[in-house]
Amino acid sequence: MFPLNMQPEALVEELSNFNKKIVSGMKTMSEVGDISEGVSARTKVYTDDKLTLYHYSPLKKDVHRVPVLIVYALVNRPYMADIQEDRSLVRGLLNEGVDVYLIDWGYPDASDRYLDLDDYINGYIDRCVDHICETHDLYRINLLGICQGGSFSTCYAALHPEKVRNLVLTVTPIDFKTPDNTLSSWAQDMDVDLMVDTMGNIPGDLLNFTFLSMNPYRLTSQKYLDMVELLDNGTKLRNFLRMEKWIFDSPDQAGEAFRQFIKGFFQGNKLINGGLMIGDKEVDLKNITMPILNVYATKDHLVPPSASKALDGKTSSEDYSEVAFKGGHIGIFVSGRALAEVPPAIGGWLKERG
Amino acid sequence: MDNNPFSMNWADNWSNLQKKMWNDWSNLAQQSTPNASANPFNFFQQSMDDSNDPMWSAFSPFQVKTPEEMARQSMIGAMNNFMSMSKGVFDTFGKMGKQGESSLEEWTAELDKNLKSFREYFTSGSKVDYNSLNPMSAWSNMLGNAPGFSSEMMKQFTEQASQMGQMPGFAGNASAENFLNDTLNMPGLGLNREKQEKLQKAIQLGMAYQKVMVEYQTIMNQSSANAAELFRDRLVSMAQAGDSIKSLRDLHVLWVDCSEESNANTVASEEYKEIYPRLTKTLLTLQNHVQSMTDDSMSALGMPTRKELNSAYLQIHDLKKKVRKLEGQLKNQPKIDLESLRSDVEELKKRSLAAVKPAAKTTSKTAAKSSTTRAASKAKTTAARAKTAAKPTEKKGE
Incomplete structure (x- = not known):
């Protein structure tokens, strides 16, 4: 049997419908208007160089007394955690009665190229934690790290365990050399010294394109064909464009921090194997004694589950839990199912631990 | 129709x-x-x-x-x-x-006969530049699109190297390549010897990049060819199973699936893991060299160079770090109640003056000492109070 059973009339109709959708969709696109960066009400409570610390307005009267500080990755922008009304980790947590703070790293420029991991972890994160502790008259707060921000939070928890009450990690790489980690395999022999010495800051678009290159045909071609199907629906199109904006809104990476991250985490795999120095202190996972909730995505192509689950047994915490979400690296925050599963799981876990 | x-x-x-x-x-x-x-x-x-x-x-x-x-x-x-x-x-x-007129065997034979042109269409002959979707393309575009003088120089050197590589008798000819390399290795002479050597080096680096790029492109072309093979196999499997594709969109989805599968296999291969860092290194080495040449030009024009700016940024960064450290130390210092200390000092002064007044000559030194000691003791107490006040208060709950 001939496997291409296409009738000329059907093809003409298919192409005709396709063209109609595109033409009418262009009108919808021109009417979309501004795409917002986050949807929940928030207040700027602290700034430090280009960093801004936001505090989200609670949605419940009974707010949990220990706030959560969300530490996002340096790659892409943190509003992914609050991308739209019905796709917001932040809103989900607020609905659970969690008091939420979030670090927005801003956009590093050439003058920030010498910022290193010590500046980020022992500097920026620590000062944000101090600010929240002072505001709430607390010794310790909860940390919630996302992706690379989770790795940073893990380091922080190991270096400053007295300031972290509970540690929540989402899609966080801990073991950077699991065999299923494509991104890591690309980074292993990269001459990062030459890269940083040549480029200074690492262009965000370069990293972004590298991520897209893991599924180049699907993410740069098929996706836009699929978008045609959304063109006649303003709401769906707006949601698509929100995600599109987030994907391509990629800050440059401070050169020294990038160098240290690639060498120490990806190439040396020192977070899990030991020997990772942040400033003049070594990150020892055994210093982590507080309860840990490790949330990972089973279909994560950027941070494979094995990279996250490796934390189990590596700390001194006697209260370690995992949540497996059936989805991908981004889907864990933006899919409808994720919203129904992830924030309640985190909120409930935190409440149980006071 | x-x-x-x-x-x-x-x-x-x-x-x-x-x-x-x-x-x-x-x-x-x-x-x-x-x-x-x-x-x-x-x-x-x-x-x-x-x-x-x-x-x-x-x-x-x-x-x-x-x-x-x-x-x-x-x-x-x-x-x-x-x-x-x-x-x-x-x-x-x-x-x-026409469809439906051939048996599966005849159709498969025809498919294989035509696969060559089909494969070419998706590798080199097509306007669909799928190869540009690979990471290396992003690297070269990122460096090539960098604003300023160096991007033009980069283009110039890579084009020059490319042209040399395509010279008649040069392509694939090791001895010709060696001859060109030897020529470019010749030391410069005279006033402009440094500049000349840098130019020669830039062309050599451009050639090295082009050479690895060809190797890389060969791997990616093979990946595209493999995708075409996969596509063919899927079609044959569908025919055997009695399935068929009825729309162009489904056909495109099938093509994308095959391309993704082939790409995933390619980027996971040892061959790719070896060439990817090698290619980025040759490209970055070229860019690095061109950057230093740009700095020379900027310097000659009396403009700030990248090197100078980096040096300034580093100094600012180090200074900020020192300031942060000092701020931290100050923050942890006990707060001193300056007003109390000042009043204590004033009190001490008064008592000291009173002690040395002629009318008080008869006053024993012991009394003055005692008075001074009391004032000093008061100052000490004030300082201790201040220290206590600076200690963290008991916090709520945590």
Whole structure:
């Protein structure tokens, strides 16, 4: 049997419908208007160089007394955690009665190229934690790290365990050399010294394109064909464009921090194997004694589950839990199912631990 | 209309119709779209762009700025890929006779016969630049699009190296390559010897980059060829199972699936893991060298160089770090109640003065000492109070 059973009339109709959708969709696109960066009400409570610390307005009267500080990755922008009304980790947590703070790293420029991991972890994160502790008259707060921000939070928890009450990690790489980690395999022999010495800051678009290159045909071609199907629906199109904006809104990476991250985490795999120095202190996972909730995505192509689950047994915490979400690296925050599963799981876990 | 849906005439007509529609739409859109500022995603646009294609030329005035514009641009790229792929399919399968008239064996034999042209279509002969979607393309675009003088120099040296590589008798000729390398290794002479040597080095680095790029491109072309093989196998499997594809869209999805699978295998291979860092290294080495040449030029023009700026940034960073450290130390210092200390000092002064007044000559030194001691003791107590006040208070709950 001939496997291409296409009738000329059907093809003409298919192409005709396709063209109609595109033409009418262009009108919808021109009417979309501004795409917002986050949807929940928030207040700027602290700034430090280009960093801004936001505090989200609670949605419940009974707010949990220990706030959560969300530490996002340096790659892409943190509003992914609050991308739209019905796709917001932040809103989900607020609905659970969690008091939420979030670090927005801003956009590093050439003058920030010498910022290193010590500046980020022992500097920026620590000062944000101090600010929240002072505001709430607390010794310790909860940390919630996302992706690379989770790795940073893990380091922080190991270096400053007295300031972290509970540690929540989402899609966080801990073991950077699991065999299923494509991104890591690309980074292993990269001459990062030459890269940083040549480029200074690492262009965000370069990293972004590298991520897209893991599924180049699907993410740069098929996706836009699929978008045609959304063109006649303003709401769906707006949601698509929100995600599109987030994907391509990629800050440059401070050169020294990038160098240290690639060498120490990806190439040396020192977070899990030991020997990772942040400033003049070594990150020892055994210093982590507080309860840990490790949330990972089973279909994560950027941070494979094995990279996250490796934390189990590596700390001194006697209260370690995992949540497996059936989805991908981004889907864990933006899919409808994720919203129904992830924030309640985190909120409930935190409440149980006071 | 020809009864054969894969008729080449039909496909050409359809393609022309599509282009006309796009051109018309583009003209309309141009009238309503103001010129936008610099496009931060040029590499993306360039990967899709084809200046020889009238359809793309018509869209060239667009500068991506907002997410909607970018999505529109990307969608147009995807449309173009879709159309090209569809036409490739028509071109190939149109040569294979009318559907339903051949047995599976005959059809498979025909497919294999035509696979060569089909494969070429998706590797080198196509306007669909799928190879530009690979990471290396992003690297070179990122460096090539860097603003300023160095990007022009980069282009110049890579083009120069490329031209040398294509000289008659040079391509693939090791001795010719060695001869050129030896020539470029010759030391410079005279006043401009340093500059000359740097130029020679730049050309050598450009050649090294081009050489590895060819190796890399060969691997990626093989990946595309493998995708075509996969595509063929899937079609044959479908035919054997009695399944069929009924729409162009499904055909495109199948093609994307095959391409992704082939790409995943390629990037996971040892060969790729070896060449990817090697290629980025040759490219970055060239860029690094060109950057130093740019610095020389900037210096000659009396302009600040990258090196000088980096030095200034480093100093600022180190100073900020020291300030932060001092701030931290100060923050942890006990707070001193200066007012109390001042009043204590004043009290001490008064008592000391009183102690040395002639009228008080009879006053024993012991009394003065005692008074001084009391004042000092008071000062000490004040300081201790201040220290206590600076200690963290008991916090709520935590």
